[in-house]
Amino acid sequence: MKEKGLLIVLSGPSGVGKGTVRKAIFSEPDKSFEYSISMTTRLPREGEVDGVDYFFKTREEFEALIEQGKLLEHAEFVGNYYGTPVDYVRETIEAGKDIFLEIEVEGAKQVREKFPDGLFIFLAPPSLSELENRIVNRGTDTEEVIQRRMKVAKEEIELMSLYDYVVENDSVERACEKVNCIIVAEHCRRERVEARYKKMLEAE
Numbered sequence: 220m221k222e223k224g225l226l227i228v229l230s231g232p233s234g235v236g237k238g239t240v241r242k243a244i245f246s247e248p249d250k251s252f253e254y255s256i257s258m259t260t261r262l263p264r265e266g267e268v269d270g271v272d273y274f275f276k277t278r279e280e281f282e283a284l285i286e287q288g289k290l291l292e293h294a295e296f297v298g299n300y301y302g303t304p305v306d307y308v309r310e311t312i313e314a315g316k317d318i319f320l321e322i323e324v325e326g327a328k329q330v331r332e333k334f335p336d337g338l339f340i341f342l343a344p345p346s347l348s349e350l351e352n353r354i355v356n357r358g359t360d361t362e363e364v365i366q367r368r369m370k371v372a373k374e375e376i377e378l379m380s381l382y383d384y385v386v387e388n389d390s391v392e393r394a395c396e397k398v399n400c401i402i403v404a405e406h407c408r409r410e411r412v413e414a415r416y417k418k419m420l421e422a423e
């Protein structure tokens with residue numbers, strides 16, 4: 220039987236650096252996992268490309284996808300829908316390849332319910348004031364949206380204990396190294412458990 224791939228979820232509050240860390244991880248050569256491109260109703264930011272950064276959809280299109288069961292999870296975040304196309308995730312895992320999702324906390328909760336044996340990593344900020352600095356300095360949000368993101372962030376940080384690992388994003392380089400190590404360690408752990416069961420079954 221072909222071994223299934225690992226579902227990896229990187230989540231955490233807005234502005235902590237999920238996108239930055241994910242892009243840095245995927246810019247490394249020889250990555251053995253695939254990235255799940257999300258759907259969103261948010262308008263593209265400058266430089267963002269449809270089908271690369273996101274699949275950009277209208278609200279009507281997005282709601283039709285929800286109705287048709289095409290999304291593994293979805294959430295409304297600061298006025299826009301975001302969701303993970305389910306077919307690509309399932310096909311990748313079935314093909315024995317790992318898939319990497321970078322999503323917000325409500326979506327991660329939904330994925331955990333459907334894939335309890337996935338690998339869930341929470342990216343945490345060094346402090347709340349540093350989180351706010353990062354959102355402000357990114358320069359993509361109005362003061363009102365920044366305050367909404369910070370309010371949600373505080374609620375999300377309380378949920379970090381539900382994750383398998385918490386990685387502090389104090390430096391992008393260190394955070395990437397830790398995420399990569401966690402993925403390698405998780406593979407080793409699963410292989411050992413599987414090997415143990417295989418032996419047990421063969422001995423019967």
Ligand SMILES: Nc1ncnc2c1ncn2[C@@H]1O[C@H](COP(=O)(O)OP(=O)(O)OP(=O)(O)O)[C@@H](O)[C@H]1O
Nearest residue numbers: 232233234235236237238239353357388389390391
């Ligand atoms: N370790 C770090 N140290 C300092 N700045 C960082 C670090 N990681 C990311 N940043 C900066 O913080 C800002 C927010 O990062 P990013 O957009 O990747 O966050 P995010 O978690 O993906 O946000 P969102 O959930 O809103 O999409 C960016 O300007 C980025 O350059």
Ligand SMILES: Nc1nc2c(ncn2[C@@H]2O[C@H](COP(=O)(O)O)[C@@H](O)[C@H]2O)c(=O)[nH]1
Nearest residue numbers: 233257258293294301302303321322323326
């Ligand atoms: N629940 C989901 N959240 C997602 C998905 N794709 C991205 N995201 C998260 O949304 C926020 C905002 O993103 P931005 O690009 O507008 O800054 C951020 O936390 C992303 O991680 C998804 O498919 N599902």
